[in-house]
Amino acid sequence: MSAARTAGFAGRLRPTIRLRLTILYTGLFLGAGIVLLGLTYLLVQNNLQRQGEPADDRVFTAAGPALKGTAPMPGEASELTVQRVQGALIKGREDYRRKTLNALLTQGGIALGLVGAAGLGFGWLLADRALRPVHAITETARRVARSHDLTERIAYEGPRDDVKELADTFDTMLGRLARAFDGQRRFVANASHELRTPLAINRTLVDVAVRRPDATDDVKRLGESLLVVNGRHERLIDGLLTLAGTENAVVDAGPLDLADVAGHVLRQAAAEAEARGVTADRLLGPAPASGDPVLVERLVQNLVENAIRHNRDGGEVRVATRGRDGWAELTVANTGPPVPAYEIETIFEPFRRLGNDRVRSDRGSGLGLSIVRATATAHGGTVTAAPRPGGGLVVTVRLPASASPG
Numbered sequence: 015m016s017a018a019r020t021a022g023f024a025g026r027l028r029p030t031i032r033l034r035l036t037i038l039y040t041g042l043f044l045g046a047g048i049v050l051l052g053l054t055y056l057l058v059q060n061n062l063q064r065q066g067e068p069a070d071d072r073v074f075t076a077a078g079p080a081l082k083g084t085a086p087m088p089g090e091a092s093e094l095t096v097q098r099v100q101g102a103l104i105k106g107r108e109d110y111r112r113k114t115l116n117a118l119l120t121q122g123g124i125a126l127g128l129v130g131a132a133g134l135g136f137g138w139l140l141a142d143r144a145l146r147p148v149h150a151i152t153e154t155a156r157r158v159a160r161s162h163d164l165t166e167r168i169a170y171e172g173p174r175d176d177v178k179e180l181a182d183t184f185d186t187m188l189g190r191l192a193r194a195f196d197g198q199r200r201f202v203a204n205a206s207h208e209l210r211t212p213l214a215i216n217r218t219l220v221d222v223a224v225r226r227p228d229a230t231d232d233v234k235r236l237g238e239s240l241l242v243v244n245g246r247h248e249r250l251i252d253g254l255l256t257l258a259g260t261e262n263a264v265v266d267a268g269p270l271d272l273a274d275v276a277g278h279v280l281r282q283a284a285a286e287a288e289a290r291g292v293t294a295d296r297l298l299g300p301a302p303a304s305g306d307p308v309l310v311e312r313l314v315q316n317l318v319e320n321a322i323r324h325n326r327d328g329g330e331v332r333v334a335t336r337g338r339d340g341w342a343e344l345t346v347a348n349t350g351p352p353v354p355a356y357e358i359e360t361i362f363e364p365f366r367r368l369g370n371d372r373v374r375s376d377r378g379s380g381l382g383l384s385i386v387r388a389t390a391t392a393h394g395g396t397v398t399a400a401p402r403p404g405g406g407l408v409v410t411v412r413l414p415a416s417a418s419p420g
Contacts, residue, residue, distance in 0.1 A: 031141075031145060031148075032138070032141045032142055032145055033141075035137070035141040035144070035145070036134065036137040036138045036141045039133065039137035039140065039141070040130060040133050040134045040137050043129075043130060043133040043137075044126070044130045044133075047126045047129065047130065048126070051119075051122045051123070051126060054118065054122065055115065055118060055119065055122075058114065058115065058118055059111075059115055062110075062111045062114065062115075063111075147170055147172055147177040147178075147181065148177065148180075150168060150170065150181075151168055151170075151180065151181055151184055154166060154167075154168045154184075155184070158188065164188055164191050164192035164195060165192060166188070167185045167188060167189075168181045168184055168185055169181075169185070170182070202255055205255060206255050209251045209255075210248070210251060210252075213244055213247055213248050213251070216240075216244050217241065217244050217245075217248075220237045220240045220241055220244065221237070221241065223237055224237035224238065224241075267304045267305050267306065267393070268304065268305070268306070268307060269302065269303075269304055269416055270302075270303055270304070270305060270307055270310060271300060271301060271302050271303070271335075271342075272301035272302075272303055272310070272314070272335040272342050272343075272344045272413070273298040273299060273300055273301050273335045275307075275310055275311050275314050276296070276298055276314050276318075276333050276335050276344060277296070277298055278311070279311065279314045279315045279318050280294055280296060280318060280333060282315070283315075283318050283319060283322060286319070286322055286323075287322050287331065290322060290323070290325065290327070291327050291328050291329075292322050292325050292328075292329050292330065292331055292348075293328075293329070293330045293331070294322075294330075294331045294332075294333065295330060295331070295332045295333070296332075296333050296334070297332070297333070297334040297335075298333070298334070298335045299334070299335055299336040299337070300335075300336070300337055301335040301336055301337050301342040301343060301344065301415075302337065302342060302415060302416050303342035303393075303413040303414065303415055303416055304393075304413075304414065304416035305393045305413060306393070309389045309392070309393075310389070310393070310413075312385065312389065313385070313386050313389045313390065313411065314344065316382040316383070316385055316386050317344070317346040317382075317386060317409055317411070318331065318333065318346060319382065320346075320382045320383065321346050321347070321348035321350070321407075321409075322348070324348065324350045324351070324407075325348045325349060325350045325406070326349060326350060326351070326405070329348060329349035329350065329406075330348065330349045331346070331347070331348045331349075332345075332346070332347045332348075333345070333346050337415055340414070340415050341395075341412040341413065341414065341415050342412070342413045342414070342415045342416075343410060343411070343412050344410070344411040344412075344413075345408065345409070345410045345411075346408075346409050347402055347406060347407070347408040347409070348402070348406045348407060349402070349404070349405060349406045350405060350406040350407065351405055351406070352401070352405045352406075353401045353402075353405075353406070353407050354401070355400075355401055358399050358400065358401065361383055361399065362383045362384055362386075362387045362397070362399075363384060364381055364384045383397075383399075383409075386409075386411065390411055390412075390413065393413050393414070394413070394414050395411060395412050395413035395414065396411075396412050397409065397410070397411050397412075398410050398412075
């Protein structure tokens with residue numbers, strides 16, 4: 015918790031582009047002011063030196079005899095008087111020069127500080143104005159990411175500069191993405207019809223042939239094998255189409271409770287669990303969430319069926335739901351074979367199974383967990399898995415919580 019707070023505090027202290035531009039503008043302004051003040055100091059100092067020295071020579075050249083003539087004093091006294099006057103004038107000249115230069119530095123530094131503070135404020139305002147189009151681009155990208163609405167555009171109307179080019183490039187990218195997603199949706203819809211229809215026809219023809227009165231035992235056995243293969247292909251195509259439809263789905267979210275969905279799926283899977291000798295335990299607490307009911311039901315169904323089919327004889331399946339820390343959480347655990355920790359991530363990839371399960375068609379198409387992850391991601395959720403002590407797997411799905419649907 016302290017590490018998270020430290021990271022958040024460090025993130026707030028991280029300088030933004032606006033702050034960096036303001037500091038850059040102010041630094042350049044102050045640097046130019048310091049150079050100008052230094053040049054002014056050198057010029058004034060040089061000018062004071064040029065004006066002071068010739069005047070001193072003329073004064074003492076003219077004053078020397080006069081001082082000697084007006085004061086009938088011994089020669090040594092006259093010389094001392096001239097030296098004292100000359101020293102006083104030199105000292106006064108040096109004091110004047112020092113005070114002038116010090117006043118120049120002091121007053122110039124104060125003026126530079128005031129103008130620098132004003133430049134800091136103006137730099138902050140100018141940086142905000144310069145970055146305003148970039149902020150508009152960022153806000154549009156954020157809205158598109160949240161709403162999945164690829165029809166929105168920035169439509170920047172400013173001058174043709176770098177920002178205008180960036181905004182137009184972003185609009186072009188959104189247009190291409192929209193066309194790509196529309197093409198994918200059309201492909202999924204067409205493939206759903208073109209692939210499922212022939213398999214349905216094949217299933218009907220084989221079923222009719224097997225049920226004919228004059229069908230031999232060999233024909234019936236062949237027909238049953240063909241029906242099994244046809245069913246496997248139907249499940250495979252259904253899984254592929256579901257996976258393609260959920261990876262980039264525009265989720266039509268509605269209120270639901272994972273506890274209700276899990277209870278419905280467990281009732282549907284009770285016959286299969288009983289046939290395999292698997293006991294289903296449930297701990298269904300309130301877990302209100304927001305999502306597409308069809309996709310969420312398919313997610314839970316895949317997890318429960320996977321836990322039943324990849325289990326040992328007389329094993330158990332535990333399903334639990336709860337609300338926790340702003341998330342609706344679903345946990346499905348089973349007592350199947352041991353799962354190596356290094357293979358946990360690979361089981362979420364399409365057509366990846368553990369051991370020699372790849373050749374066993376009675377356990378599905380190998381797309382169940384891939385569909386689970388794609389569906390959870392489309393809803394803004396997460397999926398994690400961990401080996402269960404003694405064998406089996408514990409899969410946890412977390413979806414953003416919402417107000418109670420009831």
